[in-house]
Amino acid sequence: TQLLEQSPxxxxxxxxxxxxxxxxxxxxxxxxxxxxxxxxxxxVLLVTVVTGGEVKKLKRLTFQFGDARKDSSLHITAAQPGxxxxxxxxxxxxxxxxQLTFGSGTQLTxxx
Amino acid sequence: xxxxxxTPSNKVTEKGxxxxxxxxxxxxxxxxxxxxxxxxxxxEFLIYFQGTGAADDSxxxxxxxxxxxxxxxxxxxKIQRTERxxxxxxxxxSSLTGQGATFFGQGTRLTVV
Numbered sequence: 001t002q003l004l005e006q007s008p009x010x011x012x013x014x015x016x017x018x019x020x021x022x023x024x025x026x027x028x029x030x031x032x033x034x035x036x037x038x039x040x041x042x043x044v045l046l047v048t049v050v051t052g053g054e055v056k057k058l059k060r061l062t063f064q065f066g067d068a069r070k071d072s073s074l075h076i077t078a079a080q081p082g083x084x085x086x087x088x089x090x091x092x093x094x095x096x097x098x099q100l101t102f103g104s105g106t107q108l109t110x111x112x
Numbered sequence: 113x114x115x116x117x118x119t120p121s122n123k124v125t126e127k128g129x130x131x132x133x134x135x136x137x138x139x140x141x142x143x144x145x146x147x148x149x150x151x152x153x154x155x156e157f158l159i160y161f162q163g164t165g166a167a168d169d170s171x172x173x174x175x176x177x178x179x180x181x182x183x184x185x186x187x188x189x190k191i192q193r194t195e196r197x198x199x200x201x202x203x204x205x206s207s208l209t210g211q212g213a214t215f216f217g218q219g220t221r222l223t224v225v
Contacts, residue, residue, distance in 0.1 A: 042116070042203050042216030043155065088154050099145070099168060100214065102154030
């Protein structure tokens with residue numbers, strides 16, 4: 001069974017601070033996706049990384065896929081209240097199955 | 113449609129009753145997924161359709177759960193003899209081919225009382 005562990009589980013910071021959340025597994029994934037979910041809504045895809053060591057930037061968000069494709073991180077620079085939400089990582093496996101394995105998420109609160 | 117649509121948005125049912133949850137994927141998307149999300153957890157895979165057929169149903173917890181997609185578009189998740197432990201948000205998602213970006217609906221919150 002593939003498991004993804006996210007840390008921290010909860011994070012509360014002031015506007016303007018930087019933060020990093022982590023997604024770790026003992027399994028290798030062919031791809032890693034990051035989602036943000038707000039209350040009452042479904043997850044919204046932020047980014048997909050597929051190559052070990054890959055770094056992608058999306059405005060103030062920087063995503064990194066580990067060299068061994070077992071872990072990933074999300075770094076937010078100068079956080080804003082609009083960044084508040086549940087951040088989920090999800091690993092995809094090669095082969096016939098197309099299911100995603102999700103972590104339990106990091107609940108981020110950015111205080112004004 | 114513009115996005116993945118799920119109905120109803122909320123469903124309250126009594127223990128032992130039968131429920132159906134509907135998902136209308138993005139037009140043209142051949143891949144459709146059902147996930148279940150319990151409070152404080154990430155979504156948990158239930159079943160994946162490629163076209164009309166269930167390509168992977170390994171996540172269905174038991175035989176009370178069944179899903180269909182008869183015309184390769186709309187899908188229905190069916191739960192028989194509901195139990196309080198079935199209470200969760202049921203999320204539907206679709207993608208163009210089964211690879212690439214996956215788009216989620218807003219979910220159906222099922223409460224079994």
